[in-house]
Amino acid sequence: MAYAAGVVGAAGYAGVELVRLLLAHPDFELRAITSNADAGQALASVYPAFAGVSDLVFTTHDDPALAGCDVVFLAVPHTAALAVVPQLLASGVTVVDLSADYRLDDPAVYERWYGVAHTSPELITERAFGLPELFADDLARLAERHAAGDAVLVACAGCFPTATSLAAAPAMRLGWVADEGPVVVDAISGVTGAGKTPSARTHFCSADENLEAYNVCRHRHTPEIEQILGASGRVVFTPHLAPLRRGLLSTVTLPLAPGARGLTAEDAVACYRDAYAGRSFVRVLDAGQTPKTASVVGSNACQIGLAVNAEAGALIAIGAIDNLCKGAAGQAVQCANIVFGLDERRGLPQVALPI
Ligand SMILES: NC(=O)C1=CN([C@@H]2O[C@H](COP(=O)(O)OP(=O)(O)OC[C@H]3O[C@@H](n4cnc5c(N)ncnc54)[C@H](OP(=O)(O)O)[C@@H]3O)[C@@H](O)[C@H]2O)C=CC1
Ligand SMILES: CC(=O)N[C@@H](CCC(=O)OP(=O)(O)O)C(=O)O
Numbered sequence: 001m002a003y004a005a006g007v008v009g010a011a012g013y014a015g016v017e018l019v020r021l022l023l024a025h026p027d028f029e030l031r032a033i034t035s036n037a038d039a040g041q042a043l044a045s046v047y048p049a050f051a052g053v054s055d056l057v058f059t060t061h062d063d064p065a066l067a068g069c070d071v072v073f074l075a076v077p078h079t080a081a082l083a084v085v086p087q088l089l090a091s092g093v094t095v096v097d098l099s100a101d102y103r104l105d106d107p108a109v110y111e112r113w114y115g116v117a118h119t120s121p122e123l124i125t126e127r128a129f130g131l132p133e134l135f136a137d138d139l140a141r142l143a144e145r146h147a148a149g150d151a152v153l154v155a156c157a158g159c160f161p162t163a164t165s166l167a168a169a170p171a172m173r174l175g176w177v178a179d180e181g182p183v184v185v186d187a188i189s190g191v192t193g194a195g196k197t198p199s200a201r202t203h204f205c206s207a208d209e210n211l212e213a214y215n216v217c218r219h220r221h222t223p224e225i226e227q228i229l230g231a232s233g234r235v236v237f238t239p240h241l242a243p244l245r246r247g248l249l250s251t252v253t254l255p256l257a258p259g260a261r262g263l264t265a266e267d268a269v270a271c272y273r274d275a276y277a278g279r280s281f282v283r284v285l286d287a288g289q290t291p292k293t294a295s296v297v298g299s300n301a302c303q304i305g306l307a308v309n310a311e312a313g314a315l316i317a318i319g320a321i322d323n324l325c326k327g328a329a330g331q332a333v334q335c336a337n338i339v340f341g342l343d344e345r346r347g348l349p350q351v352a353l354p355i
Contacts, residue, residue, distance in 0.1 A: 011035035015075035025347030130156035159327030167319030247293025300330035
């Protein structure tokens with residue numbers, strides 16, 4: 001039996017990647033794709049890649065068909081999900097939200113970084129945080145509730161937090177990181193990370209042949225990374241924009257605790273492989289290898305590289321993902337698979353476009 005699925009914001013970059021994945025998914029049947037801007041237009045006329053594959057037509061964001069779905073994926077901008085999530089849950093629909101609206105545990109922190117009051121904070125305590133390799137218990141609890149008949153909410157992790165946290169969390173959890181000192185995150189994203197509406201920074205003429213840092217010391221993913229890593233007030237996060245369509249690379253520099261100063265890259269790789277045992281999307285490279293975006297783009301994989309700077313007493317952990325797949329749509333489908341009791345790999349690409 002296929003579960004009925006809908007995508008709100010399906011004409012956006014994350015939304016159309018969801019459409020691509022769900023149309024090929026053996027257990028979900030895509031019934032509704034919404035876009036106010038493109039309502040009434042065929043998917044294949046807006047995105048010709050779907051010609052001959054799907055006859056779906058975009059409907060408006062208030063399409064009543066959404067309430068008849070088993071699961072709805074929200075690929076709408078942050079703050080827009082606040083108006084949609086409570087209604088869908090009340091209609092008995094499970095929601096996988098790609099926006100930031102239900103990610104932060106503390107509604108006051110959300111208000112400070114997103115500039116609006118949270119209108120349904122009670123749902124934050126019930127949701128699972130959608131980063132399966134680090135919050136497996138959270139999602140397993142949600143899967144149990146879903147199996148018992150509840151409509152449930154997953155708040156998927158953001159793109160920068162996903163690559164950063166998969167790279168840094170095992171070191172934090174294993175106690176290798178000093179209690180003090182900054183956790184330095186230098187991360188680079190492709191332009192699709194900014195969504196499909198061009199801004200002065202993402203216009204072709206600005207982004208092409210250019211590299212730049214932005215939102216230095218004030219990017220809204222800082223509190224999300226701190227929450228995941230348990231590193232409140234310590235994350236120095238500097239995002240950069242690169243002239244790539246897809247791909248995100250995050251380099252995290254972690255100060256080693258005195259007891260971990262003898263750590264070698266080989267030890268770190270072995271421990272990380274233990275920490276991610278059984279998680280097929282996270283691949284820890286051999287010591288001496290570094291991940292690259294070209295090796296993950298088009299797949300739901302996260303590749304991790306590890307190095308130790310013994311003189312400086314630092315671990316360097318690097319994560320590479322496709323921002324639209326493991327950083328957004330792929331991770332959302334992975335979370336839905338888990339909530340619906342399916343193998344987390346169902347319908348998801350394991351291998352990147354090799355060239
Ligand atoms: N791009 C990425 O790499 C990642 C994105 N995300 C998250 O996914 C979400 C979508 O991002 P992205 O695809 O990049 O953005 P886009 O700007 O490309 O697309 C946004 C979509 O949301 C719809 N939309 C806009 N305003 C509203 C509203 N008020 N109510 C309902 N729908 C609305 C738009 O509809 P219309 O077609 O009518 O204009 C459009 O389809 C965001 O929350 C983003 O943070 C998460 C991780 C990575
Ligand atoms: C390149 C670029 O502009 N990236 C976006 C973040 C990507 C995103 O979509 O945000 P979420 O992961 O929180 O959903 C930014 O820096 O705001």
